[in-house]
Amino acid sequence: MSWLNEPGNILSLIAVVVSIVAWVTSWKTQKRLVVIEEARESDRLRRARKASIRAELIRESTGSSMGDLLRLYNYGEVEARDVRVSISGNRAPKILGDTTSPVRIGPSSYIQYPLAITFGMSPPWDLEITWVDDSGEPGTYRTTLTL
Numbered sequence: 642m643s644w645l646n647e648p649g650n651i652l653s654l655i656a657v658v659v660s661i662v663a664w665v666t667s668w669k670t671q672k673r674l675v676v677i678e679e680a681r682e683s684d685r686l687r688r689a690r691k692a693s694i695r696a697e698l699i700r701e702s703t704g705s706s707m708g709d710l711l712r713l714y715n716y717g718e719v720e721a722r723d724v725r726v727s728i729s730g731n732r733a734p735k736i737l738g739d740t741t742s743p744v745r746i747g748p749s750s751y752i753q754y755p756l757a758i759t760f761g762m763s764p765p766w767d768l769e770i771t772w773v774d775d776s777g778e779p780g781t782y783r784t785t786l787t788l
Contacts, residue, residue, distance in 0.1 A: 692721035692774040694746065698786050699753070711736065711786075712753040713770060715746040721772040721780065726754065728786065730766035734758040746772075764788050 693716040701708045711728075715721050724744040728734060735757040746752055764787045772780040 687776060689718050690775040691778070692717035692719055692746070692748070692772060692780055694721055694724070694770050694772060694780065694782050696768055696770060696782065696784060696786070698756075698788065700788070709734070709756040709758045710753045711756050711768075712751050713746060714751045715748060717774065718748050719775045720748060721746045721774055724752075724770065724772045727769050728766050729769075730764075732762045733766045734762055758788075 695714050695716060697712045697714065699710040699712055701710055711726070713724065713726070722743065722745050724746055726736060728736060737755040737757055744752060765785045766787075768782075768784050768786050770780075770782040774780055
């Protein structure tokens, strides 16, 4: 081991060890980045096949009359099919029109239902919306409605 007596040889050995440690650290970091990017891509593809429905209670005045509407927005990139709506709670308003037939809401679109809100009905009410889309996962949105 006389080669260790030379200062240049010791520095060369230290440089080789540091290089190996740096390579291993770089390789591990690269593996983690690949896992993160794969997860991001998977999430992006899942969102591209998913509808995203939100609701809004709108008070509309047309001339001398006032009307209340429940507007359902699809912010997703795909169509929401078989959309079902239910409102429950203490003296919940009635949704006017046919809510038993399946409804479709296209991407970046909305539908609206007139509501029968009368005196004596006091919010808050619970709203639940369910649907199916291209993701294969059932969609559900629950919220509390207030005026």
